[in-house]
Amino acid sequence: MSCGKQDGNQTAREDIAQRQINVVATTGMIGDAVRNVGGERVAVISLMGPGVDPHLYKASEGDVSRMSRADMIFYNGLHLEGKMAEIFEKMQQRIQTVAVTDRIERTRLDSPPAFAGNYDPHVWFDVTLWMEAVRHIAESLAEFDPSHAGIYHTNAARYLSTLDSLHVYVRDAINQ
Template sequence: MKKGTIILLLSVIFVSCKTEKKANDTLNVVTTTSMITDLVKNIGGEHINLQGLMGSGVDPHLYKASEGDVSKLSNADIIFYNGLHLEGKLVEVFEKMKNIKTIAIANALDESTLIGSEYFASNYDPHIWFNVDYWMQATRFVVKKLSEAIPEQKVAFEANGANYIKQLESLKTTLTSTIQVLPKEKRVLVTAHDAFNYFGKAFDFEVVGLQGLSTATEAGVQDVQKLSAFIIEKHVKAIFIESSVPKRTIEALRAAVNSKGHNVTIGGSLYSDALGNAETIEGTYIGMFEYNVNTIVNALK
């Protein structure tokens, strides 16, 4: 189904078919990225009917609504999405949702603290989940929004949120301890695209992405040559591919560096714009973050 046809169909469905949720119905919640799905699951639990659009390895920058998404979206009471134009291809779809509450997780944050970006219409880097403090704020935000939607479950949502924040606080302590074994001069993270700037700011890493902030931007020969010179200058030991980005660009970068006499390895695959497979540790936000940091530190130390 073509994009225009999907948007037209959504317009008809959202305007004419959406009805008010009855008090005894389970709240239908739809989420976009797998990180947000995991967050809302931890808070809503059994009190909501949760469906996520994007699974493991899915790139939100390039994601387009499918025919199957139409049914999920049209039956939703609330849709949680990242915002800041991360889900660029879905913006037009969200604009058609006149009778469905759409909530951007990024609205939980103070814009003055965000990293600027000229590559997004929002003018901010949308990869906010790589700051654990931001994810705690997002947790409180989701608790508030779900409590407003189902007041009778407010106590449960607040308890779930408090428990999850404790887990996030523990995660931050663990990550900080793991990263401390890596000398500052070795904290240079080179990846397929610039998804890790918030991580770098939080944990004192210099971060460089081959494709920039959005995977919709292709890396050219000059980009590869410029970054290869940077890797040699900084004596970078390892570079990283990403689970949601084709690995060919990083392989080309490694070949360019090695051709100049500097040995650089691929240190592993990191989860950037999506979590790992469902039912695995990496399929959760906490497990993903621990895996990423362990992979980075082990490859660079």
């Protein structure tokens, strides 16, 4: 029984190696990060456009359909897309579903007293935290599509260098 499963996984891996990975990202920021890391290997759809509040966003039937056809789903986590949590839980049973904030050390996150026990999900405001999210995106793509792992790591290194330059610029501007 497991042999058949392995053969199926091998066939699926070979299929992914021959085509773009279909990705659904919840926000434009996450979609941009996935595009930067995935390059031409990914086809990304972002569900939420500019000006949409992800805290209040409810997935439409079309959104659920797009997610169900994706190879991978990337979302922020930390309850940013709180009204979609149940959908992510169901989707992860059959689709690679990645919360980009999962590998950020919780000690580095803000936890406002008014929201005891919860963390501020707006990690992109701290470039160094966003860089951790980008690393997680790269690792997730490389694990999903190991035959192109080198591309993801190279693209991530390039994007992380750009983000590091942004971090230095912001830090220097604040310190002036």
